[in-house]
Amino acid sequence: MALTSAEVRRYTTRAGLSRTEGGTMALISEVYNTVFAALVLVVMAGAIVINLRASMGSGSISLNGSALTASHPGISALDAGATLMLTLAAALMSVEASVGPVIMTRPQTVWWLGLPLDRRGFIQPGFLRSMVWPLAGAVLVTVPLALGAVDPTAFGSSGGSVGSVAAAVGTSIGLALCIYGVATLAQIRGKSSLVRSVAGTAMIAAPLLLAADALLAASGTKIPWTWPLYLPTGWPLLAASGAVWPLLVALLGIAALWLAFRQLPALTTNALKDSAATGSHVAGSVLSMDSTELSRALSSADGSHSRAGKSLLPRRGMSPAAALLRSQLILILRNRSGLARAVVLATVPGIVASVQALSAPGLVAVVILFCAYFAASALASVAKQSAGNPSLNSLLPLDEKLVHRLHWVWPAAGMTLWMALMSILMVILAGGSWLLVPLAICAGPGVAAAAIRAAYRPAPDWTMPAISSAMGPIPTGAIRGLIAGPDAALIALLPLGICMLAGGVPNIAFPLALILSTLMYLWGCRVRKRPGA
Amino acid sequence: MSPQPLRQATLAILKLVSSKSSTPASAAKPAKNAEPILAAANKLRAGYGSAAVCGEVSFALRPRQALALIGPNGAGKSTVLKTVVGALAPVAGTCTVFGAEPDDRSLTFRRDVAVVLDEDAFFPSLTVSEHLAIIAAGHGVEDVAAAIENELEFFGLAREGDSLPHSLSSGQRRRLLLAAAFVRPKKLLVLDEPEQRLDTTMRAQLADRLSAEVAGGIGLLLVTHDPAFLLASATAALSISDTVQSLKPAAAAAAISAADPMAG
Structure with missing residues (x-):
C-alpha cells in the first residue's frame, strides 16, 4: 500500500x-x-x-490643536470609505491573482507534486490556508469602517447597531470569498494575468479620481461621488447603514468558492510553481519591509518591457x-x-x-x-x-x-x-x-x-x-x-x-x-x- | 542533535515509512515486437508564446532507446525537452507521452515519468535521506531504506545522508536531484544536462548506469553537451538548431567535439 x-x-x-x-x-x-x-x-x-x-x-x-485645520467640508466619510473599499478589493484581487491564490512552497512543488498520489491532498491545504488572509482582511477593514466611517442615518434607521455591523462584516466576508474564488478559478484556467491587469488599473484609478474630486470640491465645484458605494465593493457600507440585501453577496462567495474547490486538482504544476516563486519572493519582501521588491514580486509575471x-x-x-x-x-x-x-x-x-x-x-x-x-x-x-x-x-x-x-x-x-x-x-x-x-x-x-x-x-x-x-x-x-x-x-x-x-x-x-x-x-x-x- | 542520534531518528522515520509500502509499481516489459512508443514529437515547434526557438522536431522513443538532444547554447534543446514533458505548451505540432498529451496531472504520467530539470529547490530542514524517502515511499518502493542507501552510495552521498541541503555543494545538490530520479520506479527518464556540475568519474559512472537502465527496459530522453557521455548512454541523437537533424551517436559526439574541442 x-x-x-x-x-x-x-x-x-x-x-x-x-x-x-x-x-x-x-x-x-x-x-x-x-x-x-x-x-x-x-x-x-x-x-x-x-x-x-x-x-x-x-x-x-x-x-x-494642529497645523492642519479643517477649513472646508472636504470628502465625506462615506465617499472615502467606498473608494477605500474599492481600492482595497482591487488590491486584494491583484495580490491574490499574483501570488496564487493557491500557494505551495517551491520545494513542495518539486518534491510532492511529482508523486503518483492524490494531488488534492497536496494542493488543498494551501487553498484553505491562503483563504485566511482575505477573510481576516475583510474583518479588520470593515469593523472600523462600519463603526466610525458611515453615517448611521444615511440609508436606514438601524445603521450603527450591532446587527448592522455584523451584516457589514458578513457582506465583507462574502465579498472576500467571491474575490478569492474568482482568483482561484482564474489561476486554474490560466487567466490570472488578465485579472491582475484589470484589478491593478482599478487600484490606481480609484484614489486618483477621489483626489481629483476633492480638489474640485476645494475649488468650489462639487461633483457627486457616490457611485463607488453601489459597486459590490461598497455593499458592506450599505449593510453597515442598515440594509440587509447586500448579504446576498455571501451566497455568491460560497458558490464561487465551491466551484473553485471542486476544480483544485486541475491546477497545473506550472501554475503552482509560478505562484510558489512569487510567494517566496513576496514573503522575502514583506519580511524585509521592501515595498518595491514586494511590488516587483507581485508584478513579475507581467514583465516590464518599457523602452x-x-x-x-x-x-x-x-x-x-x-x-x-x-x-x-x-x-x-x-x-x-x-x-x-x-x-x-x-x-x-x-x-x-x-x-x-x-x-x-x-x-x-x-x-x-x-x-x-x-x-x-x-x-x-x-x-x-x-x-x-x-x-x-x-x-x-x-x-x-x-x-x-x-x-x-x-x-x-x-x-x-x-x-x-x-x-x-x-x-x-x-x-x-x-x-x-x-x-x-x-x-x-x-x-x-x-x-x-x-x-x-x-x-x-x-x-x-x-x-x-x-x-x-x-x-x-x-x-x-x-x-x-x-x-x-x-x-x-x-x-x-x-x-x-x-x-x-x-x-x-x-x-x-x-x-x-x-x-x-x-x-x-x-x-x-x-x-x- | 549529534550525528549518531540524528541518523537513528532518520532511520526510524524511514522504517516507519517503508512499513507502509508494498509492491513497487510494475515496470512491465512489453514484447520486443510490440514495443509501445513512450514519447513522441510530430513536427513539434518549441518556444515561448507564439515564437518558436528552433526547427521542427519529430521523433518516437521506445523502451530500450535513449535519445540525446544536442546543439549549441540557446539552440532550444531544453525548451524542446520541457515541451515534451508538458512544462511548456507547443508553439506548433504535437507531442505525446504514453500516447497522450503530456500532463503531469495524470497519475500515469507521474508514476511512469521521472524528470530532472535544473530545479534547485529543497526543504531546508529535511536531510538528504529524508528527501529521497519522500520520493521512494511516495512511489511505493518496497524497501525504502535499502533503496536510499544504494542511491546515496552510487552518487557518492553516503556521508551526506544526514546533511541538510544548505551544507551541500552545488555538485552534491545536483547528485541529490539525480538520485531522486533513480530511487523510484519509472518507464521514461528525462534529464536536462545530467553531466553538469559532476566530476569526470561521476559522469562516467552515471553514463554507464543510464546505459544499464536503458538496456533494462526504460526509455531515456536527455540533453547533453558531453560527447563521451553521449556515446556511453545514447542510442540516437537529434541535433537541434534552426534545422533539426537526426544523427547516430558517434556522429553526434563528433559534432559536439568539432563545435567545441574542450567539450566533455
Whole structure:
C-alpha cells in the first residue's frame, strides 16, 4: 500500500520541525529589539511635542490643536470609505491573482507534486490556508469602517447597531470569498494575468479620481461621488447603514468558492510553481519591509518591457559617475508601476486629512511616514537592484561610497518633488499652514536616504535553518533588519510630524529638518562593514 | 542533535515509512515486437508564446532507446525537452507521452515519468535521506531504506545522508536531484544536462548506469553537451538548431567535439 498525500505532508512537517532552530524565544527576542527601538523613538518624539507646545504658549499641553485645520467640508466619510473599499478589493484581487491564490512552497512543488498520489491532498491545504488572509482582511477593514466611517442615518434607521455591523462584516466576508474564488478559478484556467491587469488599473484609478474630486470640491465645484458605494465593493457600507440585501453577496462567495474547490486538482504544476516563486519572493519582501521588491514580486509575471529613456543612454566621453546617473535615471523611468504608485501615494495623506473622521494629526503623520517611505522605496528601486548585484557597479571605476551616494541623487530629487506635491495637496484638501510645504520639502532628501539605507541592508539568509513560527519559517536575523530604513525615515520626518502634532511651525523646525536630512544622508549612504571584514 | 542520534531518528522515520509500502509499481516489459512508443514529437515547434526557438522536431522513443538532444547554447534543446514533458505548451505540432498529451496531472504520467530539470529547490530542514524517502515511499518502493542507501552510495552521498541541503555543494545538490530520479520506479527518464556540475568519474559512472537502465527496459530522453557521455548512454541523437537533424551517436559526439574541442 502506497502512502497517502496527507502522510507525506505529515512526514515532511514532522521531520522538518524536529530540527528547526531558535524557536519561539529567538523570535520573541527579535521582536523585542525592534519594538523597543520603536518605543524609544515614539517616547522621545512625544516628549519633544509636549515641550514644544508648552514653549509655544499653547496655554496647555493638550494635543487638540494642529497645523492642519479643517477649513472646508472636504470628502465625506462615506465617499472615502467606498473608494477605500474599492481600492482595497482591487488590491486584494491583484495580490491574490499574483501570488496564487493557491500557494505551495517551491520545494513542495518539486518534491510532492511529482508523486503518483492524490494531488488534492497536496494542493488543498494551501487553498484553505491562503483563504485566511482575505477573510481576516475583510474583518479588520470593515469593523472600523462600519463603526466610525458611515453615517448611521444615511440609508436606514438601524445603521450603527450591532446587527448592522455584523451584516457589514458578513457582506465583507462574502465579498472576500467571491474575490478569492474568482482568483482561484482564474489561476486554474490560466487567466490570472488578465485579472491582475484589470484589478491593478482599478487600484490606481480609484484614489486618483477621489483626489481629483476633492480638489474640485476645494475649488468650489462639487461633483457627486457616490457611485463607488453601489459597486459590490461598497455593499458592506450599505449593510453597515442598515440594509440587509447586500448579504446576498455571501451566497455568491460560497458558490464561487465551491466551484473553485471542486476544480483544485486541475491546477497545473506550472501554475503552482509560478505562484510558489512569487510567494517566496513576496514573503522575502514583506519580511524585509521592501515595498518595491514586494511590488516587483507581485508584478513579475507581467514583465516590464518599457523602452523609455533610450535617448539618455550614456555616451562616449562621459565620466563614470555621469554614466551611472544616466543609467539609473533610465531604469527609474522604466519602472512605470513604481512611479504610478509613488504618485498615488502622494495623494493619500491629503485624502486622509480631508476625511473628518480620520483627520487626527497623529494619524495623518503616521500615514505620511508610511506613504513617504514606500514612495522613496519605489524611487530607490535601482539602488536595491544594485545592492543585489554589486558586480554591476564594480564594472565602473567608482568608489563604493560614491556609488551609494550617486544612488541617492535621483531618489532625493524625486522625494523633494514628492514631498512638495504631497504637502500642497494636503494643505489644499484639508486646509492648514502653508509653512508645512517647505518643511516637508526639507525632509524629502532624508527620506530618500532612508530608502538607500534599506536598499543596502543585509538580505535575510533563507538557506539557513529558519526560526519556527506560527506564520511559518522566518529566517534568522530578518526581523532585526526590518528597522533599517524605516528608522531613518522616521527621524527625517520628525520635525514635520512634531509640528503637525504641536499645532504650529516654528522657525527652528526648518534648520532642524535640514540637519536631520543631512545626517540621514550620511547615515543612509555609508558603506556597511561586511561580516568577517 | 549529534550525528549518531540524528541518523537513528532518520532511520526510524524511514522504517516507519517503508512499513507502509508494498509492491513497487510494475515496470512491465512489453514484447520486443510490440514495443509501445513512450514519447513522441510530430513536427513539434518549441518556444515561448507564439515564437518558436528552433526547427521542427519529430521523433518516437521506445523502451530500450535513449535519445540525446544536442546543439549549441540557446539552440532550444531544453525548451524542446520541457515541451515534451508538458512544462511548456507547443508553439506548433504535437507531442505525446504514453500516447497522450503530456500532463503531469495524470497519475500515469507521474508514476511512469521521472524528470530532472535544473530545479534547485529543497526543504531546508529535511536531510538528504529524508528527501529521497519522500520520493521512494511516495512511489511505493518496497524497501525504502535499502533503496536510499544504494542511491546515496552510487552518487557518492553516503556521508551526506544526514546533511541538510544548505551544507551541500552545488555538485552534491545536483547528485541529490539525480538520485531522486533513480530511487523510484519509472518507464521514461528525462534529464536536462545530467553531466553538469559532476566530476569526470561521476559522469562516467552515471553514463554507464543510464546505459544499464536503458538496456533494462526504460526509455531515456536527455540533453547533453558531453560527447563521451553521449556515446556511453545514447542510442540516437537529434541535433537541434534552426534545422533539426537526426544523427547516430558517434556522429553526434563528433559534432559536439568539432563545435567545441574542450567539450566533455
